[in-house]
Amino acid sequence: MKRAAIVEMNVLSPYGTGVEALWNGLVSGATAIRPSTGRQLPALKGIHVAEIELAASDSPSSRLVRLVETLWKDGPCSVPDGTALILATTTAEMDRLEQAVFQKTEEALPRWTAALPSMARSLHATGPAMIVSSACASSAAAMIYAGALLSRGSVPAVLVVGADSLSEFVVSGFSSLMATDVQPARPYDCERAGLSAGEAVGYMLMVRVKDAAQAGMTVRGYVRGGGMTNDANHMTGPSRDGAGMAEAIQKALQNSRCRLSEIACIAAHGTGTPYNDAMEIKAFNAVFPAPVPAFSIKGGIGHTMGSAGLMQAVIALESLRRGVVPPTVGLSQPYEEAAPWVSPESGRVRGRAALVVNAGFGGINTAVVLESGADRNREGAS
């Protein structure tokens, strides 16, 4: 793929609406993971999750659709005619399936892609609409796919929407795998014990670089390239040696024509599960000759599943722009191997490129190389 320009981006996270809210939340060091009040999702009452406070509504729409609508209402963007929509999600509208089971109306359950046409209309994306799902690496896979789609020249722009909502389905499922921490997640900590479930939605509008220049668009960043591999090892656990992730990173660097020394920071997957975090650090050690500042955002907003990669990408670009990496919220004492890479404190970075890595059930690994936009280091330089 050719380098693609990101000209618009916005998020709705448990810290609130906007990239600024997400950035400030992470930099504050305070987690948005807390025992659920049950107001939003009664079945989760008392469980540590990072949820978004949606306004009360009689809308029949699913939670996922309402989250996307809320984000768009609070922070829309101008979408060129013919823009393709890619919805990056693990399983989309899971609350619809829950209702169908409880109400015994399973036969009437709509297709899992049912939300796509109306979402495309709401977001003014008049080109082709599709779903890309690669477990918890869905957003990253969608960014790679969007870049390739733009390289082909068949669409003028791609709106990548990363979206997943909390549900009893997902929380009970992670619990069944003994993958959740009773406390808020503590990525890379020596006492880490699992993930915290979260929810978030976000979007990125991607266009060809020359089109962005011709139209005088402000470029927020670039997707330079990506790599995708599979461990072929286990349905839910990553390979212990990190070889698959290391290969995805190498592939991303190669496809981006990016030298290792260009990578200023890493927005890591960092779920807080013992195996994921250990696998990632092994992969980083296998690829990089010396540690690079890395961080996880999942101690702040939980594991937001299909939208995780997009959230990380947004924060990676903010890090390059500000010349600062956020702290890994929830981290107190990094385990020995992770200590040179991650920190409970913010740190300074200098450079133009960042790496975003994600891993998903089924052994999926993705790595995406991002580059800062025109306004990089604006605040860091001031």
Next chain:
Amino acid sequence: MKVRGMSWIQRGAHGTWRRDIHGSHDDLRHLHRLLTERRILCAPLEGFGRFDYDSRAVCLAAALALHDAGITRASSSYRGIGLIMSGTAGSRDSNLAYFRDYAEQGRVLGRANLFIYTLPTSPAAEAAIHLGLKGPLCYIGPVEAWSGEEWLEQAEILMEDQAEIMLCVLMDEKAVICVVAEGRPSDPEDMDMRGACALIRKIRTGTGNRKEEWTS
């Protein structure tokens, strides 16, 4: 992009394009035995009885398709082969199976061996594990909105920079079809997109719900 091999599994029948295999089977357990006996699978798939229905079908279709394409584990490009899934239902049946069980058991404990199949990519992941495929793995949809050409084009886009060979799996109510797509075709006898799409159309017009054997 060209097609190097293709397989399909319908209700009670299976087949391939290049090697012109056409056979019948009682159910997927039977097909599993047949493929093992014919050495299309080098060994029985471990844990096959635990797989959900779609994972069984995708694993067997993928093994048949690789065999049809003449790709063995010794092939230089084998490790990097990717899997792209498309279907009309995502993981709906397995999602319902997990959540129905969880609800019926009092909404206290979920069953992990059902939960692991609740992603649209789960069947492809199971196939990747058992066949040792280490390329990209992804689900794209909605396939019901695409022609065969459009579906294969999506696969071609994803292959760019990511894999030389991709197994493209299409699942609907009637069939599981697995296409071995090659970015840089080396064999002049490989099938072009038009031929592949015509064959896909023909397979998808077959009769019978492929899952009837499972649900009856």
